[in-house]
Amino acid sequence: MFNIEISQIKVIASKEFRDRIRNRWVIAVAIIFTAFALAIAYFGSAQQGEVGLRNIEVTIASLVSLVIYLIPLIALILGYDAIVGERERGSLDLLLSMPITRLELILGKFLGLSAALASATLVGFGLVGLLLAYQINLDALYHYMGFMFSAILLGMVFLSLAVMVSVISTDRARASGAAIAVWFFFVLVYDLILLGILVLSGGSFGEALFPLLLLLNPADIFRILNIFSTEDLKVFYGLATVFPASLSNPWLLGSMMITWIVMPLTIALWRFK
Amino acid sequence: MKNNVIEVKNVIKHYGDVLAVDGVTFTVVKGETLGLIGHNGAGKSTLFKMMLGLIPLTAGEISINGAPVHGSAFRELRRSIGYLPENVVFYDNLTGLETLKFFASLKSCNQNKCLSLLEKVGLTHAANRRVDGYSKGMRQRLGFAQALLGNPRILFLDEPTTGLDPEAIREFYLILNELNTQGVTVVITSHILSEIQERVQRLAVLKSGKLHALGTVQELRESVNLPLIIKVRHHCSQSILQSLLQEIALESIAVSETAVELSCHRTHKMEVLHKLSTLGALIEDVIVREPSLEDVFLGYAG
Numbered sequence: 001m002f003n004i005e006i007s008q009i010k011v012i013a014s015k016e017f018r019d020r021i022r023n024r025w026v027i028a029v030a031i032i033f034t035a036f037a038l039a040i041a042y043f044g045s046a047q048q049g050e051v052g053l054r055n056i057e058v059t060i061a062s063l064v065s066l067v068i069y070l071i072p073l074i075a076l077i078l079g080y081d082a083i084v085g086e087r088e089r090g091s092l093d094l095l096l097s098m099p100i101t102r103l104e105l106i107l108g109k110f111l112g113l114s115a116a117l118a119s120a121t122l123v124g125f126g127l128v129g130l131l132l133a134y135q136i137n138l139d140a141l142y143h144y145m146g147f148m149f150s151a152i153l154l155g156m157v158f159l160s161l162a163v164m165v166s167v168i169s170t171d172r173a174r175a176s177g178a179a180i181a182v183w184f185f186f187v188l189v190y191d192l193i194l195l196g197i198l199v200l201s202g203g204s205f206g207e208a209l210f211p212l213l214l215l216l217n218p219a220d221i222f223r224i225l226n227i228f229s230t231e232d233l234k235v236f237y238g239l240a241t242v243f244p245a246s247l248s249n250p251w252l253l254g255s256m257m258i259t260w261i262v263m264p265l266t267i268a269l270w271r272f273k
Numbered sequence: 274m275k276n277n278v279i280e281v282k283n284v285i286k287h288y289g290d291v292l293a294v295d296g297v298t299f300t301v302v303k304g305e306t307l308g309l310i311g312h313n314g315a316g317k318s319t320l321f322k323m324m325l326g327l328i329p330l331t332a333g334e335i336s337i338n339g340a341p342v343h344g345s346a347f348r349e350l351r352r353s354i355g356y357l358p359e360n361v362v363f364y365d366n367l368t369g370l371e372t373l374k375f376f377a378s379l380k381s382c383n384q385n386k387c388l389s390l391l392e393k394v395g396l397t398h399a400a401n402r403r404v405d406g407y408s409k410g411m412r413q414r415l416g417f418a419q420a421l422l423g424n425p426r427i428l429f430l431d432e433p434t435t436g437l438d439p440e441a442i443r444e445f446y447l448i449l450n451e452l453n454t455q456g457v458t459v460v461i462t463s464h465i466l467s468e469i470q471e472r473v474q475r476l477a478v479l480k481s482g483k484l485h486a487l488g489t490v491q492e493l494r495e496s497v498n499l500p501l502i503i504k505v506r507h508h509c510s511q512s513i514l515q516s517l518l519q520e521i522a523l524e525s526i527a528v529s530e531t532a533v534e535l536s537c538h539r540t541h542k543m544e545v546l547h548k549l550s551t552l553g554a555l556i557e558d559v560i561v562r563e564p565s566l567e568d569v570f571l572g573y574a575g
Contacts, residue, residue, distance in 0.1 A: 005348070011378045019366060090362040094419075097325050097358075098379040099351035273329075 004107075008100045012108025013115065020078075020116035029074060029117070033124025036066055041128060056132060056140040060147050063125070064226045067151050068219050072158040072183050075117055079162025080179035082109045083272070084169045102272045110156075110163050110265060117155040121148060143226075146250075150225045150257075157218040157260040158182075164264035167272045190217045211247050218260045225253050276302045277339075278427060278458040279324065284333035286319055286482075293319045295482040296333070306449070306459040308469045311479030317462050318359060320479070321431055324460070325356055337427065352380055355425035359432045359462075361416035365405035369396055369415050372404055373422065382423035390418040393448065395441070409436035417445065428452070430461045434468065446472055470566040490566060499564035500524040500536040503545060507531065509555040517548050 020026050040062040083106070086092040095105065125148050129136075136144065161182050169175035194213055214220040227248070247253075279301040286294040294316045301307045309317050322328045324335055326342030337354070340346040363372050373387040391400050394414040399407065407415065413436050420428060428449075434442045449459060449472070463469040470476070470490050478486040478493070486493050507514065511528045518526065518535070521544055526535040537545055542561065549556050 003345075003348075007381070008379065011375070015375055019364075023366065090358070090360060091364065093322065093327055093358050094356065094361065094376075095379075096327050097351065097354070097356040098376065099348040099381070100379055 004101070004104060008104040009108040009111065012100075012105060013112035016082075016109055016112025017115045020113070025078075026116050026120045026123075029120035030124040030127075033070075033120060034127050036070065037063055037125055037128040038131070040066055041132060056136055056144065059132065060143055060226065063147060064223060067147075067154065068222060069187055071117075071121070071151055071155045072187055072219065075155045075158035076162045076165075076179040076183050078117060079110075079113050079159045080166050080169075080175045081172060082113065082163050083166040083268075084172050084175045085166070088172050103269055106163060106167070106265060106268055106272065110159060113159050113163075114152075114156050117159060118152045121152050121155060125151065147226055150222055153254070153257045153261075154218060154222040157257060157264075158186075160261045160264040160268075164268040164271075167268040186217055186219050191220065215247070215253075215256050218257060221253050221256050221260070224248060225250060225257075278303050278305075278337065279460065280334075280336045280339075281320075281324065282334050284320070284323060284335060285331045286316075286323060286328070287331045293482050294323070297479070297482075297484045298333075299477055299484065299487055301458055301460060303458055304453060304456045305475065306453055306461060306473045308473035308476045309460060309462040309479065310464075310466060310469065310476060315479040316482040317479055318431060319482075321429055321460075321462070325354070325429060326351075352382075352423055353426045355420035355422065355428045357413075357416045357420040357428075357430045357433050360435070361412060361419075363404045363412065363415065366403065368401050368403050369407070369411075370400040372415060373418060376419050377422050380423045386422070387418075390421055391415075393421070394418045395444065410438060410441060413437055414441065417448075421448075426457055428457060428459045428461075430459065432462055432464065434463060434465065442468065466566045476566075493566075494564055495539070497564075497568075498539065499568050500538055501542055501564065502534065502536050502562040503542075504560040504562070505533040505535075505549060506557040506559075507533065507552070507555055508557065509552060513552075517552070518545065521545055521548070 041059045083092070086095060096102070129144050129148070132144070162179055165178045165182060166175055169178055194210070198210070214224065277300045281297055281299050284294055284297045285292070297316075297320060299307075309320070311317050319328070323330055324337070324342070326335075326347060329343075335342060337350050340350060342350060364375075367375065369391060370387055373390060374384050377384045377387055388397070388400065391397050394417050396411060396414050396418065399411060404412065404415070413433070417430075417433060420430065434445055437445060449461075453459065461469065461473065473490075475487065475489055476493060477484060486496065488496065505514075508531070511530065514528055514533055515526075521537065521541055523541070523545075524536040524538070526533065535545070546559065546561075549559060
């Protein structure tokens with residue numbers, strides 16, 4: 001069962017991607033990203049008492065805060081239906097009667113949806129990047145590209161979680177509920193719990209353990225990956241600021257993100273009966 | 274036997290506490306059409322899914338062309354199998370032609386054949402229409418075209434004629450007949466028994482997960498031993514007829530002025546006919562009706 005035919009993955013992936021292009025999902029999400037990003041780029045420095053296209057670092061910091069809510073939500077909505085939807089509509093049996101393994105089906109779905117989300121991210125934030133281009137130096141360009149790339153990784157992590165939810169759930173209603181729960185947990189609840197523990201323990205809570213716990217949340221990893229800026233902007237990054245520089249190696253953080261992509265997919269394959 | 278295409282041996286399937294399939298054994302030989310009948314919940318679809326390797330067996334084994342469906346040869350096997358699920362569902366946003374092309378690419382077969390397949394099932398006019406505008410019958414035709422992708426050697430058809438009009442059903446069986454002559458092996462389920470009995474070589478009757486009978490239509494009829502119906506048109510008096518037939522053990526008899534309808538066991542058939550023949554020209558006509566498959570089916574599965 002573990003012989004993989006890339007062509008089968010490609011057939012599934014390109015169908016998923018084409019579907020999202022045809023029903024204008026990609027363009028709709030790209031417009032949402034552009035609109036939000038433009039608003040943030042324009043009003044992002046209001047805290048400093050100004051409006052208008054200002055500091056690129058401030059803009060990126062604000063975009064990070066936006067993306068951390070928006071992309072996981074969009075990815076979960078995009079992916080929760082992937083398998084359970086086919087099962088509930090009744091098309092899964094026919095699909096699985098084809099010369100395709102379950103691994104190929106899962107990977108095809110995941111990669112096709114990832115391509116759709118990545119396209120929307122690149123187009124949406126890329127357009128804003130072009131608008132900011134006049135005031136961007138090479139360094140800032142590098143940061144902005146890094147931001148877009150990590151946003152895509154973040155989307156893939158939550159797509160992977162969505163596919164896992166989709167395989168495990170018995171029907172679409174449960175799957176959507178579970179997807180929302182995943183979003184709440186990683187985006188809202190997790191940091192609150194950590195903060196609560198930190199406060200309750202009077203700050204004595206293991207200095208070594210704390211950053212490792214942050215690594216267990218892909219949303220936090222995304223935040224940490226995007227700290228390029230100076231001290232005065234760190235207020236934008238919340239808990240991530242307590243992260244020690246020694247662990248801030250982008251390769252380490254990147255591979256943590258990859259782990260977060262692989263793990264849910266592995267569980268999905270294991271539970272896909 | 275090397276001619277055995279499908280071998281099902283002592284297959285058992287549990288869903289939790291529910292015993293869905295209980296020790297089923299049969300074989301299907303090359304070029305044969307086997308009809309699978311039984312009530313809803315008798316285990317037909319479960320058996321189908323196990324033969325296709327979609328769900329695991331609790332016990333027993335199933336092989337196709339001598340190999341297990343889930344084994345290393347599964348890709349080769351799957352390419353040689355066509356499957357039409359019950360109530361087939363496609364993707365509403367694709368056209369008929371796109372649907373076929375999608376499955377053709379999964380089966381790694383020539384996409385240029387898709388149009389001619391659509392023509393074969395009479396869907397050329399709707400090739401570029403989205404499937405969400407298709408009627409039930411059109412979806413079923415598209416499902417059949419899909420099952421024929423890549424010239425399969427084995428066809429699994431689950432209630433293939435549901436939603437088809439009589440003309441389409443006739444065309445469907447014409448295609449099936451043509452495939453049979455080319456040596457394609459077919460397993461088919463249907464709840465329209467009068468339709469299936471003329472079209473299959475053998476029937477398997479499932480009830481509560483058990484195989485209750487297996488054989489040709491004639492073998493099944495004989496084994497259940499249902500009474501034959503004999504209809505007689507006559508010119509003689511009712512009393513003569515009644516006294517003539519009273520020595521024979523009949524199941525029932527209804528006599529009127531010009532006709533008699535009686536039912537008797539197969540073993541008494543010749544005796545009845547012999548007695549009737551002694552009346553000579555007083556008998557105008559005799560019709561012997563075999564029990565229909567519906568009767569056989571109800572005898573077993575009712």
